[in-house]
Amino acid sequence: MRRASLSTRLYRRVLVLLALTGLAMGAVLYSVASREIGRASDAQLANASRLLYMMMQDELTAGVLAARGKGLGTGPGSASDPLLSSEEKRAFHASYDWCMFAVFWEGQPVAQSGWGAPVDLVPRQPGLHDFAAVGDRWRSYGLPGRDPRLLVVVAERDAMRKLSVGPVMRKLALPVLLLITAAMIVLWLTLRKSLSEVERLASSLSARTLADLTPLDPQDWSRDLGPLITALNTLFARLEQAYELEQAFTDDVAHELRTPLAAIRAQAQLLGKTAPASAGEEIGRLLATVTRANHLVGGMLTLARLNATAVSARSIDVHALVADVVAEAVVNLPCDGIEFTVLPYHVVRWQCDPASLLIALSAVIENAVRHAADGGRIDIAVVRTFDHLVITVGDRGPGVAADDRDRLLRRF
Structure with missing residues (x-):
């Protein structure tokens, strides 16, 4: 119960x-x-x-x-x-x-x-x-x-x-009952008013993001909540230290792995040119493994970058942000590789955090480029309604099995 x-x-x-x-x-x-x-x-x-x-x-x-x-x-x-x-x-x-x-x-x-x-x-x-x-x-x-x-x-x-x-006593009963009733009402209102600060604290904590570990100012809260505010600030400090260690470790590992993976890829490609044709299948599997390792390292860098990003909402042009991500993706593609369309063509402004949205769009569009067929097409639509914004990316790829869709929002 x-x-x-x-x-x-x-x-x-x-x-x-x-x-x-x-x-x-x-x-x-x-x-x-x-x-x-x-x-x-x-x-x-x-x-x-x-x-x-x-x-x-x-x-x-x-x-x-x-x-x-x-x-x-x-x-x-x-x-x-x-x-x-x-x-x-x-x-x-x-x-x-x-x-x-x-x-x-x-x-x-x-x-x-x-x-x-x-x-x-x-x-x-x-x-x-x-x-x-x-x-x-x-x-x-x-x-x-x-x-x-x-x-x-x-x-x-x-x-x-x-x-x-x-x-x-009968004459006194009614005034006493009215007095007790009024006291009950005043008591309830007083308790609700006194405990509203606890609800305000809960709302303040719920509105924070995972990366927002700013200490609470004790001057903004009543003296009765002082021990709770101190305990929360101590917890925030410990979490921030743990996040910094995790981000530093993830960032260091990802950067350190890029160099040996690039060397392995270069050696595998060189081996593919000099090795007999019978070894081509094994070399192909080796290159695929290196590619998956590169994707994993990229995901770790993205995660470290996302965790280190402080969220600050402001009005931005979402259409221009999408165009920048698309332009960056097109640079690494052959001239006749993939065709992009971004609709609508006009400015679409929205209140959000541009750094976080940039990271999310880069990951989704990179995924679309990777799974789209050669010479295919990627359609991006930005739809704004009264209370929310929807960005749709369609790559015409093989799609994701229904049983695997719940795993899409998990790490890596």
Whole structure:
């Protein structure tokens, strides 16, 4: 399987980190919201107890509780002297419908809301307390009066606090999701932008030719790519040194072989004139072998020359270049050897490297001259279209077998 791109792998890893960060943020938000709502609820309990204490001020001023404490009344909560009227209870319930209340005098209940937890389970101490009743967890606040014998307690279920957290989290969920989504998009664009320099480096290397081993300028690339640029420049230096050694070796070998091959050819031709007729066939094979060796040496020189050529494209007259190669080939042919035609007759300009094109044309036209029949004809056509140039060389020779055509572009 093909591995995912570097940007995709980085995006996945950072996305996991972003998701974990989002979950952590959600947990922190939930904790903070729960704590703040708890504090607000505790403050509401205190406010409710103060409101209840204010609603009892008339009865407290009239000394109802003190009279009950001395046994002068008809008993706690008697109908004749209620501490809170039904209208006051309804008013309290309308203001604080989420909590219950109980009033204690000397630790004994003298009034209660009539709903919520049983009064016997309500804590009878000042301040905040947690207790369990009717299958729920409760939170209470006890407010002592001016008379220390009086205690006003207001309580609410913990479930009410959790219900209060829910709407807050739902309101926060959409902004957090939008923030995470925006962060994902910005993250992806940032990664693509950051890694675009790697793509630019790849494009720069792909546009080079085999002979272009110019070192990369570290100033053109970011500091993060510095080690890669240094490694590439080191590799270019090693390749250039290896190419120089190979070209020097090939060039030296080719030049050194030309002299003994020329001597062998001269000796073979001289031997052919003096040797008996029976040796003519062997001498012919010897001359053919020397010719093949000369072609091989020529190919080695061409290869060395091509590898040493620096490619630089410019606008040239392709028709004039073809004519020069043809003129050079005609010089070495007999007068009635081969007829050349080059079409069209007008100037054909093209953006290319003239040295490389000259080497390629020389090799192809030399091949056509070698395989064309004596007194034959070679037709060369230069066809330019909008986006490419085609040079066709036809020699009317025996042709190349279909099985061998794949080998045409190999060396020698």
